[in-house]
Amino acid sequence: MQHRIPRQSAGEQAVRPPDGTDADVRFTPELASVVSGARRRAVRDGDRQIDTAHLLHSLLEYDPEARAVLGEGPQLARLLGYLVQRSIGYGLRWQSTVEDSGAVPVVSGVAGFSPLAAAAMEDARVRAARRGADRARGVDLLAALVADPQARAVEVLGRAAVExxxxxxxxxxxxxxSSR
Incomplete structure (x- = not known):
């Protein structure tokens, strides 16, 4: 029996955070699951890197707190619908392209992430530290994902009429x- 999700190479499995820190130290277990899910989604979609839309999709799938912040109902269903359509619809134009608006500095040392996704992961950590938390949570990442208007996650939110x-x-x- 052939697996539906292709096996990941050693490089894809080892998405290392900057400065040699352990991801488990920087992120809650829920957020670590989000990153793992986004990595699997990127591999399955045939994308070279995890982008902000992969992170958003995985965040909504694995983090009930982030889902609750977005609210229930038709808007969430529409948002999930657009994310699912990514691999069969409008998201196909993203394949083989790097998500980078040029508006954020590139975070080096984060293998497997688009520049915007790497910046969002770092921003989530910074947001958590600003409020005195040791680890970033899914809601920190959610806020970071919508910070750059050029992010694919923002495009998906816009299609679902989420501001x-x-x-x-x-x-x-x-x-x-307070929001920044």
């Missing part, structure tokens, strides 16, 4: 912090 500023406000309300 990024609204997402940032909901995250801030949820965490009891």
């Amino acid at each position: 990024p500023r609204t997402v940032l406000a909901r995250v801030s309300d949820h965490l009891g912090t």
